[in-house]
Ligand code: OSB
């Protein structure tokens with residue numbers, strides 16, 4: 126398969142409500158959608174980097190430039206034999222995993238279309254529906270959080286993840302547990318604590334949490350291992366697992382008893398699968414996290430969650446939970462048992478609406494190879 130052309134679109138979608146992890150508040154999502162044209166096929170991919178380098182080092186601005194100037198040229202006149210070969214082509218580019226993933230996933234779309242298979246089957250997925258949960262940003266008051274939790278439980282999400290940071294943690298957990306003593310609950314700190322907060326971090330053990338996600342520095346593995354010795358609640362790493370080696374180091378140091386694998390953060394589906402299989406060989410279960418992807422990016426997240434070792438509920442949601450509108454025609458919803466069905470359509474599984482894509486496109490650049 127040879128790529129002839131790549132279109133890079135900056136697309137802006139409005140959120141239903143502001144979303145606040147510890148590091149920023151998002152009101153809308155400025156994303157990069159790529160269209161890869163190859164041998165009569167079109168594959169879609171998404172780079173979900175944020176507008177600021179506050180989650181990790183990437184930004185949507187930088188990713189666009191890196192794809193245009195450095196990633197696209199590597200594909201010129203290359204006959205790609207398998208989607209598993211794509212990361213190898215990009216291996217000399219340091220990091221920039223979100224940018225790499227946009228192109229890599231679009232190539233998976235094309236190969237699974239050409240094989241006449243739904244992506245999840247082509248990837249080797251073993252289940253046709255995946256467990257889902259919701260991620261709730263930091264709220265102004267504990268009461269507001271309790272109300273949001275109730276709304277999402279009513280909607281069908283049975284696993285709730287709450288964003289926390291120092292000062293917005295114990296009181297909030299007290300309030301949620303007072304009303305909902307038995308729900309499946311977990312927290313995500315997005316690197317807002319240090320070991321100086323050890324006393325507070327130990328208190329998390331009192332709330333029967335499924336896991337604590339990325340409490341310490343975004344690029345730290347060693348101190349997470351030290352912290353785990355003081356906690357009963359399993360530590361789950363997100364930000365600092367970008368490569369298979371990161372996963373090996375984290376498991377070796379007992380810094381991650383669970384791993385949140387984001388397709389985009391690890392540079393695409395082949396690496397997500399490799400990390401998941403390695404973790405499985407060590408008895409470490411994984412789940413799929415997200416970066417507030419549009420429904421195009423979510424298609425790949427959903428497919429990844431069908432792999433065998435995705436044993437925990439994933440941060441996946443119905444197409445209208447975060448965004449006022451979508452980019453695909455085939456909307457999907459959460460079932461009553463907090464699952465989402467895998468699409469049986471060939472390729473990534475959801476037909477892109479060109480009308481909507483054009484409507485929300487802020488700028489478009491065509492790169493011919
Ligand atoms: O840390 O998981 C995170 C959103 C933006 C950046 C980081 C994170 C998140 C989420 C949203 O928690 C989860 C999702 O997209 O489903």
Ligand code: MG
Pocket residue numbers: 313315338339363364385414
């Ligand atoms: Mg996280």
